[in-house]
Amino acid sequence: MDHEDIRNGGPATDLRTPVLAIRHAICFTCLTASSNLKKCGTCKRVSYCSPKCQKTDWQRDHKKTCKILADSNKRRAELPRTAMLYEQYRSAKWLEIIAFKAQNPKYTDSQHRLMMHEPFCRHCYRSAPQLESQNQLRPCQTCRIAAFCADCPQEHPRSECKTFQTIGQDETFAIQHQRMTQRDFEVLCTEQPRETYLPLSTATGWHDYFTRISDKGEHMSEVTSEMQPMTDDPMAVKLAGLLRLASGTSSMALTILTALEAVFPDISTRTTLKLHFIGAAGPELASLMVFEELLHLLPSLKDLELTLVGFELPKPSTSTDDSAMKLECCPACTATSRTRSLRLWKGGYHDYVMTDGYQKPDLAVGFHTGFSQEEEEEWLPTVQYLAAAQHPTLFTSYNDTEMKEETAILERFGAKFLQRGEINKWKGLCPMLDFLEEKEGKYYFLHQYRYLLAGRDI
Known part of the structure; x- marks a missing residue:
């Protein structure tokens, strides 16, 4: 990084591997939603929308980890095929991550997320290698993040599903924003410096800050206090996504x-x-x-x-x-x-x-x-x-x-x-x-x- 990059705010950082990609809801390479995603035939941990995307990811990173992930699947398949408690799942997962790190000394953040967010049944805590071939994990049709095996109920708590929907919504907006701007973040400063001091402590929250202390009030009626769009209008959706992303x-x-x-x-x-x-x-x-x-x-x-x-x-x-x-x-x-x-x-x-x-x-x-x-x-x-x-x-x-x-x-x-x-x-x-x-x-x-x-x- 040279001084010119720093003076102008620095280059964009890589978009963190979205949970939606790890959960097979979008292509692992181009991050596009598709009804025709196909899993890697060897490790089955990542999905692609096309041979081109699969080849791109192979050259980028997957050739370094595919076999290690396949070995991980074999170890997972040796675990009991009966339902697990969360504590058992958690202990087994940590051991799996330790084994993965031992095989892959150059462990990256993307690989860590891939291991941490591997799909599993929300109820019995079994992952795909522990299930029979005819009993594959099926995603929640609403949030696309939670998953269920055929032996368990095909639903999860409504409040959890709503949070997962929000996570998917925020990831989708960040992906679209990154494509348009080459940034996975956004900065929304007050346009004009204030002439009088108004303590931030007087603000009740983000909506109040953007409206009264900052100068974004003109369009704030289009979003809720949680920075969600009031309507399905594309401009309201875009504004809410931008404000939420910028909050980071x-x-x-x-x-x-x-x-x-x-x-x-x-x-x-x-x-x-x-x-x-x-x-x-x-x-x-x-x-x-x-x-x-x-x-x-x-x-x-x-x-x-x-x-x-x-x-x-x-x-x-x-x-x-x-x-x-x-x-x-x-x-x-x-x-x-x-x-x-x-x-x-x-x-x-x-x-x-x-x-x-x-x-x-x-x-x-x-x-x-x-x-x-x-x-x-x-x-x-x-x-x-x-x-x-x-x-x-x-x-x-x-x-x-x-x-x-x-x-x-x-x-x-x-x-x-x-x-x-x-x-x-x-x-x-x-x-x-x-x-x-x-x-x-x-x-x-x-x-x-x-x-x-x-x-x-x-």
Whole structure:
């Protein structure tokens, strides 16, 4: 990634493999719905609408994993063919994923999703290899995500089916949006910077934010408070899909602003802000433009300084890691001499604070770090530092399990909380399946939970 890509908001990230594709509802390659999908003859884990799509996926990735998936099927076929409890299914699935990883050291996110979201009977928890050839899984005709074997009822709870329909609807819109724009995300900032400060804390939710605090009110009568279309009118459907998709990126800016309002009573009069993003990666880079919303909602703010620190960041192409890049601003911000700047530093935050270029932030932010579950040893020095840092730190997590684990670790290091873990009002609007958790049928949202460390000087 070069500086030009970064200044303009970064390139689009790959569209995550949709659950609809893994559940054989759409082509695994082109992501198009078809009544003529055919499964791979060897592994039967992926489906294609044409030989061309099958060949494309074979060259792209499938030739690396097809045999491993077929071996996985053989192991699954050796499991009991009788109905299983969810706990038994979950244990067997985790063992299968471990075996898959052992055979495939270069385990990718797409492959992980393919393993995690493999179809199974919603009632007896048997997957296709455990069923007789004449008893194949049949998808729910309404949501196309849940599946049933011929021995079990052909239905599942209505509330679950409705959520699955929403997941499919959001995935379908994201696919269409990616085809049109080459982006799997969207940024919808307030068009014109506000001249007066209106606290985000006064907004009741997304609809109120878009209508009253942002400036999207002209068309908001076409969508419900849940950002669903009021009618089947194509424009209403498109608007609702766009707002829901954009909530995933807008969530970052609004969650930050909520924390800033809690930390700084004078936030409306601040002219500069320094934000550090800890464990930053693709989502922050791809969505840099969304942070201009802070300039638009805080009338006095003139200079926004962003520093991204993380192991997954590209190395800056300049000679010094602490050099700042000037990011583009909208014409209205440019006309009023507002600026955004960006610094990148590849590595751990505990190491970054020891560099000559370090400047204490007004707020540090860790979006979905998952430090309690992944690479805990790598994160430990940074977590220990943040527990005693001289600045507040905002964290978000996908679910309450991660949030509770993370806050417990921070408490052991003596961290003080300005705000305890809670549901984030500004979580993303699109639900995503959260399989293999201790409780069956869970789903999550981007930035669903949030908590705020006070910092030693607050």
